[in-house]
Amino acid sequence: MISFAYLIIPVVSFILFIIFVFKWQLNTGSTSGKRLPPSPPKLPVIGNLHQVGLYPHRSLQALSKRYGSLMLVHLGQVPAVIVSSADAAREIMKNQDLIFSNRPKSRLPDEVVYGAKDIAFTSYGEHWRQVRSICVLQLLSTKRVQSFRHVREEETSLMIDKIRNSTSSLINLSDMLVSLANCIVCRVALGWKYSGGDTIKKLESMFKEFGELSGTFNPGDYIPGLSWINRVNGFDARVAKLAKLFDEFWERVIEEHRDRKKGEKNPNDISNEVGEPDLVDILLEIQRENKSSLDIETDIIKAVIFDMFGAGTDTTSTALEWALTELLRHPKIMKKLQNEVRQVARNKLEITEDDLEKMPYLKAVIKESLRVHPPLPLLLPREAMQDSKVMGYDIGVGTRVIINAWAIARDPVLWKNPNDFNPERFLNTGIDFKGLNFEYIPFGSGRRGCPGIPFAMAVDELALAKLMLNFNFMLPIGKELNMSSLAYLIIPLVSFILFIIFVFKWQLITGSAAGKRLPPSPPKFPVIGNLHQVGLYPHRSLQALSKRYGSLMLVHLGRVPAVIVSSADGAREIMKNQDVIFSNRPKSRLPDEVVYGSKDIAFASYGEHWRQVRSICVLQLLSNKRVQSFRYVREEETSLMIDKIRNSSSSLINLSDMLVSLANCIVCRVAVGWKYSGEDTIMKLESMYKEFGELSGTFNPGDYIPGLSWINRVNGFDARVSKLAKLFDEFWERVIEEHRDRKKGEKNPNDISNEVGEPDLVDILLEIQKENKSSFDVETDIIKAVIFDMFGAGTDTTSTALEWALTELLRHPKIMKKLQNEVKQVAGNKLEITEDDLEKMPYLKVS
DSSP states (O other): OOOHHHHHGGGGGHHHHTTTTSOSOOOOGGGTTOOOOOOOOOBTTTBTGGGTOSSHHHHHHHHHHHHOSEEEEEETTEEEEEEOSHHHHHIIIIITTTTTOBOOOOHHHHHHTTTTOSSSSSOSSHHHHHHHHHIIIIISSHHHHHHTHHHHHHHHHHHHHHHHHTTTSOOOHHHHHHHHHHHHHIIIIIOBOOOOOHHHHHHHHHHHHHHHHHTSOOHHHHSTTOTTHHHHSSHHHHHHHHHHHHHHHHHHHHHHHHHHHTTOOOTTBOHHHHTOOOHHHHHHHHHHHOOSSSOOOHHHHHHHHHHHHHHHHHHHHHHHHHHHHHHHHOHHHHHHHHHHHHHHHTTOSOOOHHHHTTOHHHHHHHHHHHHHSOSSSBOOOEEOSSOEEETTEEEOTTOEEEEBHHHHTTOTTTSSSTTSOOGGGGTTOOOOSSSSOTTOOTTOOGGGSOTTHHHHHHHHHHHHHHHHHHOOOOOOTTOOOOOOOOOSSOOOOOTTOOOOOTTSOOOOOOGGGTTOOOOOOOOOBTTTBTGGGTOSSHHHHHHHHHHHHOSEEEEEETTEEEEEEOSHHHHHIIIIITTTTTOOOOOOHHHHHHTTTTOSSSSSOSSHHHHHHHHHIIIIISSHHHHHHTHHHHHHHHHHHHHHHHHTTTSOOOHHHHHHHHHHHHHIIIIIOBOOOOOHHHHHHHHHHHHHHHHHTSOOHHHHSTTOTTHHHHSSHHHHHHHHHHHHHHHHHHHHHHHHHHHTTOOOTTBOHHHHTOOOHHHHHHHHHHHOOSSSOOOHHHHHHHHHHHHHHHHHHHHHHHHHHHHHHHHOHHHHHHHHHHHHHHHTTOSSOOHHHHTTOHHHHHO
């Protein structure tokens, strides 16, 4: 049955139809005479939404460089002022803080957080003041934060023990940090031990869904009249379902706390063990005493705990992940931090929070990490409650104000080398994150500043100090961290961050290597060996490894030992002095099936078959005489390419495509005897070679790890290889049949061999097969395999070499000019260059 949503969603495209039907801008009287901030051009209906992108803090920073640090954009029909300088931030969050303390209404928090009755999303007013007062004075006061010190110290120690007990295997540090934050917040806010059970996992999944919904574009929030789309695309249903799940969860939490007062005990509850009430206990006590004018209804308690749990987990773990990421990228800074921590700790097994005050460099590292990677690059939006004037510009009532904390923290006017990670910049300075220094506002400032800074910093400082005390961290050799920022919502850093605690070594010296002097080798993992260190660019990562382990280095690709040669001396020894010993090719699934059991010259095993095929190639197909016999093909096709470029001089051309076409033209005529016109048959062959290249770059477990070849049957690799082998075989069969038909007088319209009087390579191979003068039987599969090599190597290699040569000449105009002078001097007044002229061009050859 077809979903109703799939039928309705196309209606959304009517938004595009409005473009050029209505005016681009309706200038109402409300803006007449006002001096608005500079603004990029906007589109009808959507405004500047198309310019926000996946990384709003980056794209808005780029726009602000052009339009100013106080910039007006239109998010749909909603005007928003983007603040990207410390001076403008001070004006908004200090000088006119009261005017800009409101929050804009939004569908998601309104429903999930009980009509936004919490502290983060609620509108400014008496309710907000009362709730904030409870949070600041009762829940997050310095005394209260200190009362939970034992929780932080216990849970960070438990995390260290977990890591230490996992030293024989890789661990996901990202998960460990998230777990730490959850453990602490669960105990502090809910009074529960965090054990990763179903109940807590359900809560985690609910906050994850909240994050995903927060990042989902909600048309109704930006374009009046389009809120109905959320009913069609399922957004409203997801929000309603999530609100119900949260309400049931918080209701259970509150009921269990009330039951505890009656003497009933939850097996997860540990409050009686530590003698301190958790945050829910405190809120329920405030509700019971009801000493303030604010009626602390149960929905308010749920909303406040929502904030405590949401902000206390993601923010804490994300800040720690970024700090460790930067330390991994800067080993000298990590070493300096470790020295400070270990000097303070001396011979103690545990660090306490008292020790943290003696660690100024630790605090500087965390501050610098928060500068470079603020938890919310774009602070939660504010809304003007009345007309105002900021830095000479008029800001109307209802205008949203978004402060780009990320851009301010990278302002080169405020920070020297802002993109560098340099904790020293915070030593001996009074710059802090408490909201008084507007060049540094990772947690905001003013009335809407984060009240939970002391709690978050206590966790981050203690956890990082204990990690630095107990472990040495490093990246796998040749690996670099993925530093791509994700969207501005708090999303855990890619769990790729793997660290190596060198308590254990994954190096198994087997009996077969006993007594042998093997080349130096990086540490390997079980099963995969050093595969994790190869990376996307093997030549670069292996070069990096060779700088550490030597120009003759042993790595293990799964269970396959491989010696990496990275010096001329090593290459000479392999390819000259001991060439016969090292002339074999390893077996591989792909060429074995596509190239007829590797019967070609490139992939064949060393032996009599290879010698015979190579002899045919060297003496018959690629001899100097044969190469010279196709000189006219090269001269004609290069001239045709020049004519095409000259005839296209009035428009842009893709030179890369031209060079690929040149290589295809020449190889088609030389190898197959066809004119290359880009028609379907040749395009099909190109796509087949492209597929071969993609399969060559696909990791084939069976080639490296015995017993895992079955994976290729599951993931479709084997099916793709078989299909490709069939396509190639049908193509080469057609080529050979057409050449045999030619001998009988039948003519292929693409065939030009009769026009030039020279047989192509297929003709030569068929003639060798027919004469059969040697003991070597040149069967048809061998012909197909050899032509496979000629076509594959002759196209990509040629065009790639030309592209790189032209690329370097474009990068070095003086060299290009020198080369042009040589060529033009040799050519003189001739219209065409022939291959005879090339011998007079030594600079061309060295270029």
